[in-house]
Amino acid sequence: MDEARTPERESGTLHEAEARFRIAFEEAGISMAIVGLDGAFLRVNRALSELLGYDEDALLGGGFDLIHHDAGGPTSDNWRKLATGVIERYQFDRPYRHADGRMVWGSTTLALVRDSAGAPLYAIGQMQDITARKEAEERADRRARQQSALARLSQLALNEQDVCMLTRATVATIAASLDVSLVGLTEVDADGGGLTHVCGWRGDDADAGAHAPDHLDEAHARHALDHGSAVVVQDAADETRFDVAGLAARGLASGIAIPVAGEGAAPYGVLGMYATAPRAFDHDDLAFLSSVANVLTGALRRQAAERGLRHQALHDPLTQLPNRVLLLDRLRLALARRRRENRWVAVLCLDVDDFKGVNDSLGHAAGDDLLRALAPRLSETLRPFDTLARLGADEFAILLEGLDDPSESVRVAQRLLNVVAQPLDVAGVALRTTASIGIALAAPVADVDGEDLLRDANVATYRAKRAGRGRAELFDDAMRADTVERLALTNDLRRAIEQNELRVVYQPLVHLGRRQASGFEALVRWTHPERGEIPPGRFIPLAEQHGLIEPLGEWVMREALTQLRRWHDDGFALSMGMSVNVSRVQLSRPGLALEIVALLEELELAPDRLIVEVTESAVMEDPDVANATLDALSDYGVRIALDDFGVGQSSLACLRDLPLNALKLDRQFITSLASSREAAAIVRAVCDMARTLRFVVVAEGVETEAQWQVVEALGCDFGQGFLYARPTRPEDMRATVAAIDARLGGRGAARV
Ligand code: C2E
Ligand code: CA
Numbered sequence: 229m230d231e232a233r234t235p236e237r238e239s240g241t242l243h244e245a246e247a248r249f250r251i252a253f254e255e256a257g258i259s260m261a262i263v264g265l266d267g268a269f270l271r272v273n274r275a276l277s278e279l280l281g282y283d284e285d286a287l288l289g290g291g292f293d294l295i296h297h298d299a300g301g302p303t304s305d306n307w308r309k310l311a312t313g314v315i316e317r318y319q320f321d322r323p324y325r326h327a328d329g330r331m332v333w334g335s336t337t338l339a340l341v342r343d344s345a346g347a348p349l350y351a352i353g354q355m356q357d358i359t360a361r362k363e364a365e366e367r368a369d370r371r372a373r374q375q376s377a378l379a380r381l382s383q384l385a386l387n388e389q390d391v392c393m394l395t396r397a398t399v400a401t402i403a404a405s406l407d408v409s410l411v412g413l414t415e416v417d418a419d420g421g422g423l424t425h426v427c428g429w430r431g432d433d434a435d436a437g438a439h440a441p442d443h444l445d446e447a448h449a450r451h452a453l454d455h456g457s458a459v460v461v462q463d464a465a466d467e468t469r470f471d472v473a474g475l476a477a478r479g480l481a482s483g484i485a486i487p488v489a490g491e492g493a494a495p496y497g498v499l500g501m502y503a504t505a506p507r508a509f510d511h512d513d514l515a516f517l518s519s520v521a522n523v524l525t526g527a528l529r530r531q532a533a534e535r536g537l538r539h540q541a542l543h544d545p546l547t548q549l550p551n552r553v554l555l556l557d558r559l560r561l562a563l564a565r566r567r568r569e570n571r572w573v574a575v576l577c578l579d580v581d582d583f584k585g586v587n588d589s590l591g592h593a594a595g596d597d598l599l600r601a602l603a604p605r606l607s608e609t610l611r612p613f614d615t616l617a618r619l620g621a622d623e624f625a626i627l628l629e630g631l632d633d634p635s636e637s638v639r640v641a642q643r644l645l646n647v648v649a650q651p652l653d654v655a656g657v658a659l660r661t662t663a664s665i666g667i668a669l670a671a672p673v674a675d676v677d678g679e680d681l682l683r684d685a686n687v688a689t690y691r692a693k694r695a696g697r698g699r700a701e702l703f704d705d706a707m708r709a710d711t712v713e714r715l716a717l718t719n720d721l722r723r724a725i726e727q728n729e730l731r732v733v734y735q736p737l738v739h740l741g742r743r744q745a746s747g748f749e750a751l752v753r754w755t756h757p758e759r760g761e762i763p764p765g766r767f768i769p770l771a772e773q774h775g776l777i778e779p780l781g782e783w784v785m786r787e788a789l790t791q792l793r794r795w796h797d798d799g800f801a802l803s804m805g806m807s808v809n810v811s812r813v814q815l816s817r818p819g820l821a822l823e824i825v826a827l828l829e830e831l832e833l834a835p836d837r838l839i840v841e842v843t844e845s846a847v848m849e850d851p852d853v854a855n856a857t858l859d860a861l862s863d864y865g866v867r868i869a870l871d872d873f874g875v876g877q878s879s880l881a882c883l884r885d886l887p888l889n890a891l892k893l894d895r896q897f898i899t900s901l902a903s904s905r906e907a908a909a910i911v912r913a914v915c916d917m918a919r920t921l922r923f924v925v926v927a928e929g930v931e932t933e934a935q936w937q938v939v940e941a942l943g944c945d946f947g948q949g950f951l952y953a954r955p956t957r958p959e960d961m962r963a964t965v966a967a968i969d970a971r972l973g974g975r976g977a978a979r980v
């Protein structure tokens with residue numbers, strides 16, 4: 229220090245004032261220094277040496293750089309201006325390192341002191357300790373940064389579907405917001421055992437880079453999991469709660485590990501961060517990390533909920549199998565892959581035969597049990613990458629991918645039919661069921677879409693059912709053409725019903741004993757504007773499938789009975805009845821009987837003028853509802869005829885349970901009488917039984933005199949067929965009946 233420039237020497241005349249100044253300087257509560265024009269401390273007071281933790285000598289000797297290395301310090305422009313007398317004073321804030329290593333913030337004001345001639349002499353510096361204020365500011369600043377980082381993360385968590393992306397962002401957020409050198413996230417394995425590294429971040433300093441790749445100390449993480457909350461390590465050297473060998477080995481001195489909750493009660497994993505130096509993580513750090521963990525938890529829970537919703541939207545709740553939507557999605561992908569791989573794709577529709585019967589006889593719960601039991605059986609038959617879906621009540625679909633040989637699909641279908649046929653224990657009953665399967669194939673290059681393929685398979689299933697259940701049927705081009713045609717026809721039929729394009733013709737029934745016409749069967753006719761006559765055998769099934777049979781049947785019923793009313797009014801056919809065909813679909817509707825009764829009353833027709841013709845299969849379809857309807861009609865006095873007897877699985881036993889007035893032997897049966905002794909025996913047995921059970925027997929489709937004679941000899945009561953009359957337009961009916969009567973009477977039989 230330059231003695232010549234001390235204040236004492238410069239102004240000896242102010243000695244007293246100087247002494248006062250020195251005392252004031254030394255004892256001042258505020259830190260002060262006298263700084264020479266070269267920027268070096270000439271003198272420092274006690275408060276300053278206390279603030280910085282160095283004694284006076286240390287400051288005067290080596291404390292030079294404490295103030296010197298900063299823009300706000302003495303070597304700055306400001307200092308040069310001050311030292312040359314351009315400015316009188318200036319002020320700056322800056323941090324200093326305390327002797328114990330911590331940072332101390334000072335706010336310093338330097339003021340120039342001039343000599344009596346006005347030349348710059350030295351500067352007096354006063355420094356105020358603003359550490360607390362600075363720390364508060366920094367904390368507020370950091371908090372704001374953390375908050376905005378958290379807000380960004382929350383935003384991301386809302387939009388990001390990829391857990392991996394989200395966890396990476398989480399780790400990055402922590403790394404950017406806290407002064408740490410290592411951040412890591414681990415996941416608790418599904419079995420609750422191991423911890424798996426999810427992602428991590430390392431500070432770029434070499435030390436941290438050398439740390440183990442899992443970024444999170446396992447012992448620390450486990451302790452946090454056991455603890456169920458954040459575990460803060462301030463200094464690994466003092467840590468006693470868990471084994472710090474892992475931390476020590478990696479040179480980590482401090483850190484926080486915090487559990488991240490998962491979707492349910494079980495934790496998802498642990499989030500952790502570490503620093504290489506001991507550190508008193510403050511409340512803010514902890515709160516921030518908790519918030520980050522919460523954001524992650526919220527996102528994981530939300531994603532789990534969304535996964536749940538997605539699952540629900542794409543799966544059948546009963547069997548947990550994929551539903552139609554998911555099947556179609558996979559089908560779309562499979563069809564695309566098929567082109568690339570040059571392989572076949574097959575869709576199988578499997579329909580449980582007589583599922584309704586199970587529901588009706590054992591209850592819906594048993595029906596559900598059956599489906600639930602069936603699902604795993606079916607899927608065990610398939611390869612792991614095939615898709616088994618449930619489309620509807622008793623309808624399953626199977627997607628077979630990557631087939632080299634399309635016939636493989638038929639083999640799979642056969643295996644499926646076999647497992648369905650194994651008895652299943654349902655509601656304590658060993659249930660045997662069968663299924664019908666339709667198969668549709670997509671060749672490697674064919675242009676098909678999923679919906680079409682599924683629909684084709686469905687059509688083939690329908691075929692399989694009609695061909696006799698328990699079998700598989702392959703969709704082919706003929707079926708495709710047929711499907712298209714059926715769709716077109718159905719549309720036309722809808723219009724035909726609405727626009728009254730249908731007509732009813734009547735075929736007389738003949739009483740064989742009395743040898744006269746005794747009644748009529750109403751038969752619907754449709755003349756298509758372009759295609760001409762469409763046989764009812766073609767459009768009635770379409771009407772049944774597409775919900776058109778009810779309006780159609782209702783219309784025929786009203787038309788036929790109105791016709792009979794008209795004839796009666798004209799004094800014609802007064803003793804004759806009208807037979808009307810009622811489809812099985814109509815029969816399954818409970819309101820049918822009431823509607824028919826109301827119609828009879830409206831037309832003032834005696835109930836026994838009407839004969840309702842139902843087929844046996846219609847009755848068997850839903851015996852309860854059908855029987856209720858038939859019983860109600862029968863109680864009212866309407867007569868019931870069982871149509872088409874002899875085809876299908878007719879059983880004589882069931883005849884006893886029905887309120888039957890007539891039985892119509894199917895035309896095929898009558899045709900086979902000529903060649904089959906067995907047929908004749910059956911007809912005789914039926915006629916015998918009819919007498920016991922008090923119903924009459926009608927022979928349908930009598931075309932020849934020979935047939936007439938045979939059916940009469942076997943005991944049939946009535947005949948119907950081209951031999952007597954073809955179905956006839958109502959306006960020609962008088963003539964037709966007259967001709968029949970004349971012809972039959974002409975054979976010499978007595979009229980009754
Ligand atoms: P179905 O009830 O067995 O009616 C008798 C069918 O046999 C009629 O055919 C009739 O024209 C035909 N037929 C009568 N005698 C002979 C014969 O000697 N030889 C031959 N080869 N055929 C004979 P259609 O009119 O074509 O009706 C076919 C089926 O369509 C009917 O069979 C019936 O099941 C259904 N059907 C007709 N009209 C209606 C209706 O209004 N409602 C319902 N639900 N079904 C109807
Ligand atoms: Ca009939």
Ligand code: CA
Pocket residue numbers: 871872892894895928
């Ligand atoms: Ca018939």
